[in-house]
Amino acid sequence: MPSVTVTRRMRFNAAHRVFNPAFSDAENDATFGKCNNPNWHGHNYTLDVSVEGPIDKRTGYVLDLAKLRDTVEREVVGVVDHRNFNLDVAFMKGVIPTSENIIVAFWKILQPAVSPGRLSKLVLWETENNYVEYSGH
Amino acid sequence: MPSVTVTRRMRFNAAHRVFNPAFSDAENDATFGKCNNPNWHGHNYTLDVSVEGPIDKRTGYVLDLAKLRDTVEREVVGVVDHRNFNLDVAFMKGVIPTSENIIVAFWKILQPAVSPGRLSKLVLWETENNYVEYSGH
Amino acid sequence: MPSVTVTRRMRFNAAHRVFNPAFSDAENDATFGKCNNPNWHGHNYTLDVSVEGPIDKRTGYVLDLAKLRDTVEREVVGVVDHRNFNLDVAFMKGVIPTSENIIVAFWKILQPAVSPGRLSKLVLWETENNYVEYSGH
Amino acid sequence: MPSVTVTRRMRFNAAHRVFNPAFSDAENDATFGKCNNPNWHGHNYTLDVSVEGPIDKRTGYVLDLAKLRDTVEREVVGVVDHRNFNLDVAFMKGVIPTSENIIVAFWKILQPAVSPGRLSKLVLWETENNYVEYSGH
Amino acid sequence: MPSVTVTRRMRFNAAHRVFNPAFSDAENDATFGKCNNPNWHGHNYTLDVSVEGPIDKRTGYVLDLAKLRDTVEREVVGVVDHRNFNLDVAFMKGVIPTSENIIVAFWKILQPAVSPGRLSKLVLWETENNYVEYSGH
Amino acid sequence: MPSVTVTRRMRFNAAHRVFNPAFSDAENDATFGKCNNPNWHGHNYTLDVSVEGPIDKRTGYVLDLAKLRDTVEREVVGVVDHRNFNLDVAFMKGVIPTSENIIVAFWKILQPAVSPGRLSKLVLWETENNYVEYSGH
DSSP: OOOOEEEEEEEEEEEEEOOOOSHHHHHHHHGGGGOOOTTTTEEEEEEEEEEEEEEEETTTSSSHHHHHHHHHHHIHHHHHTTTEETOOOOOGGGOOOHHHHHHHHHHHHHHHHHTSEEEEEHHHHHHHHTEEEEEOO | OEEEEEEEEEEEEEEOOOOOTTTOHHHHHHHHGGGGOOTEEEEEEEEEEEEEEEETTTTTSSSSSHHHHHHHIIIIIIHHEEEEEETTTTGTSSSOHOOOOHHHHHHHHHHHHHHTTTTEEEEEEEETTEEEEOOOO | EEEEEEEEEEEEEEEOOOOOOTOOOHHHHHHHHGGGGGGEEEEEEEEEEEEEEOOOOTOOSSSOOHHHHHHIIIIHHHHHEEETTTTGGGGGSSOOOOHHHHHHHHHHHHHHHHHEEEEEEEEEEEEEEEEEEOOOO | OOEEEEEEEEEEEEEOOOTTSSSSSHHHHHHHHHGOOOOOOEEEEEEEEEEEEEOTTTTTTSSSSHHHHHHIIIIIIHTTTTTEEETTGGGGTOOOOHHHHHHHHHHHHHHHHTSSEEEEEEEEEETEEEEEOOOOO | OOOEEEEEEEEEEEEEEETTTTTTTTHHHHHHHGGOOOOOOEEEEEEEEEEEEOOOTTTSSOOOOOHHHHIIIIIIIIIHTTEEEETTTTTGGGOOOOOOHHHHHHHHHHHTTTTTTTTEEEEEETTTTEEEEEEOO | OOEEEEEEEEEEEEOOOOOOOOOOOOHHHHHHGGGGGGGGGEEEEEEEEEEEEEEEEETTTSSSSHHHHHHHHHIIIIHHTTTOOOOGGGGGGGOOOOOHHHHHHHHHHHHHHTTTTTTEEEEEEEETTOOOOOOOO
């Protein structure tokens, strides 16, 4: 039975400030530059959620993408959309909201939520020139 | 000798209806929603065909991409472009025309057709938010 | 008071066959080529709906884009999405479903529906290489 | 002498909150929905700056696009990039930071700054589905 | 009879050097920067060709886009694709190959070639951040 | 400690001629077609540089993307941008400038330059329909 990867792309907008509260102001500026603006900035994020598995003979689907979309919307996108990663998102508390940390946090939530589907990869675009990928390792 | 993956992107338009003829109407509606419209709907598909191999010293190519394009055009794109996956495409007969089933059918045709090139991956976009990938396993 | 144009982009998928029932088969083939496939083909359409007007001092908006989206969804996108332009769409009855005729039909419906907003332009992409524009004249 | 329009596309990221301080909380929620989040949200904005004029025989240019880019960077993009439209941007003080108000504010700054070039249009994309245009009228 | 604008997007690759042979080397460097590299550089150009007119009742088309594509291919794209604007293109002889001059040269060729269709606009993208537009005035 | 892949996308324009100087003219034409134009042609290239590693607890970053960008700019993009791959680029001397050979040459330079970061993949787009990938094997 062939194993195919299916991906659903989703989008959200959010604000964040990238800084380490344990750093001095000078250290934060040197490390994070304009991403350290204390009044926040924001992005249109694009998130690709990939699930891999065999094709169900009865449906021709690996999984119902509409259900995957609803799961991702409920568990992560609906929680962060039009929000502030530093102030509004419980699962980012105490974590610097870089794309790297966001994608790992998303993985921890989505991996069990899509079960028995097997989450195989997440890709998160922060701008048109930067993206991060995570496969759970 | 380095092994590089080269990809040719191609595009086609087609109609389909996603349904299981063994299901009742109610079951088809519940499973496939608006994709079950008996009067069909359609998509602009994007197909990425990737071949991996060593670089030929004499040409600097892994393979001649113009030949790859001609092969893909003759074997699959020219067969499905401006067609109906359910009614017009012999190699989809008896198969629910989901992207998952389409990509596996394309693989079976293209894998021998690009030989001795090694087909390494196919990616098929159905909409700007959905895509499937297959590597032959 | 400055007059600004605001645009909402929307997307839908549909099937169609481009042919003139008054033509012979040979004439339809000569005129419409593969778009004349009697078993249909389809597209992912992109529709840009533009409304022009002064900025409302109280909201900073020309109009509420969420309401515009709901109007366009209810009046046209929800009517044609995952449908067949030839068979399923009452307002296209008796009209060849080219992009030109579709955009004019959309205009006739949307122009009064967005009032008192002033519909200023529609753009409809059929493929990544073809689009049509209409401004109501 | 032919008159050609040349456009430079630029990008920036910013945070904002869309609300009217004269409204009650309930009124702001009803009018602006999730864009009214008091903890801000943000976007990757895309700005197209168009200047129209005759072609300079000696250079083949309408104007030096590198100079246009530097002007736009100095006057607006560098002022708002990685900033908060409500808190950090002097020229948006007292104005609801909708795309409509932002584009008119940009116009007022850029129109004299590109002189003797004639600013002919600004386009501002807030998300992949929304954009506003302004031509100075 | 409604008047609709239809656009065909086409693509080509070419090399050029932007310089004025009447300038000194220093003047060319100061004016054109790295675009003055005597060993050339190049681009993937995107060209949008727009024709406006009434819809033909018998076909639903403003004009046959396949014929428009063939005309544009024969008259301009096929002449410049994989060529050097300075050395290989007769109609650019003696003209600095900026996008501004290229689009005006294309217009002079295409305006009569698409007749009786009315060429209404050309748009030429040189990079993802620069484009020029011309409407024949 | 999770291992994340971060990617920085960069862009450059260059000219090249794809041919083998050891071939006859006829052989070059037969093998490379219009890419063999002796007067050169060119492209807008897009380069994705991916580095994989654990997330630094103090910064939330795998590595500082601004430093990665500066490294890539200094080592490869700044060397080839607005240049001719055949004539201007020392590290391409004696190599046919296909995308396959370019990406391997980039890898040899970038792999040590991003150390101790681990370069995990390069992707190079030559046109909107062709790209090559290399992972160092």
